Amino acid sequence: MANTITWETEMKKALAQSRAQDKQVLLDFFNPG
Amino acid sequence: MDTVTYPHEKVAAFFKKNLIPLRIQFDTKPYCNEFNVTWTPTLIVLDADGKEHHRTVGFLSAEELIPALLLGMAKTRFEQQKYTEALSVITELLDNYAKSDAAPEALFLKGVAQYKNTHNPKPLKEAYEQLLAQYPASEWTKRAYPYRLL
Numbered sequence: 001m002a003n004t005i006t007w008e009t010e011m012k013k014a015l016a017q018s019r020a021q022d023k024q025v026l027l028d029f030f031n032p033g
Numbered sequence: 034m035d036t037v038t039y040p041h042e043k044v045a046a047f048f049k050k051n052l053i054p055l056r057i058q059f060d061t062k063p064y065c066n067e068f069n070v071t072w073t074p075t076l077i078v079l080d081a082d083g084k085e086h087h088r089t090v091g092f093l094s095a096e097e098l099i100p101a102l103l104l105g106m107a108k109t110r111f112e113q114q115k116y117t118e119a120l121s122v123i124t125e126l127l128d129n130y131a132k133s134d135a136a137p138e139a140l141f142l143k144g145v146a147q148y149k150n151t152h153n154p155k156p157l158k159e160a161y162e163q164l165l166a167q168y169p170a171s172e173w174t175k176r177a178y179p180y181r182l183l
Binding site: 004005006007008009010011014015017018019021022023024025026027028029030031032 | 034035039040044045048049051052053054055056057058059064065068070073074075076077078079080081082083086102105106109
């Protein structure tokens with residue numbers, strides 16, 4: 001689906017991707033309800 | 034956010050192009066304590082070392098989320114002393130989201146980043162004058178008030 005955000009769920013993996021892709025991390029603390 | 038903002042086509046495209054999206058439940062330790070999370074949604078922009086550079090709390094529409102994240106990206110580059118990169122992001126924000134809530138702070142940051150990059154105080158005064166003209170009621174216009182004397 002084109003309008004779907006692919007969320008990372010592990011901090012270490014997200015930071016590794018951040019460094020590798022020179023992108024910042026958007027950390028969303030969410031309440032699943 | 035899940036029902037209104039995140040499904041928006043522009044938001045998904047923006048995330049894919051610009052950010053690594055990371056989602057953690059609000060009560061997950063140790064992160065909820067490390068980041069002092071007290072309400073949701075709490076959105077935080079981090080650099081690759083996990084250092085926080087910007088946060089927003091509460092719902093944002095797609096029209097406000099994207100400029101808020103651009104501001105966070107600009108603040109990251111600014112705080113890393115990458116002023117040219119910060120200014121590039123600020124330009125994108127101001128060119129495309131001038132009416133957003135993030136725009137006045139971005140304009141303030143533009144003046145400061147230009148000053149830090151050149152040590153010429155003129156951009157600070159210009160930032161104040163533009164803030165006064167475009168966002169007279171903004172807190173960032175008040176914060177830039179001393180720059181009128183430069």
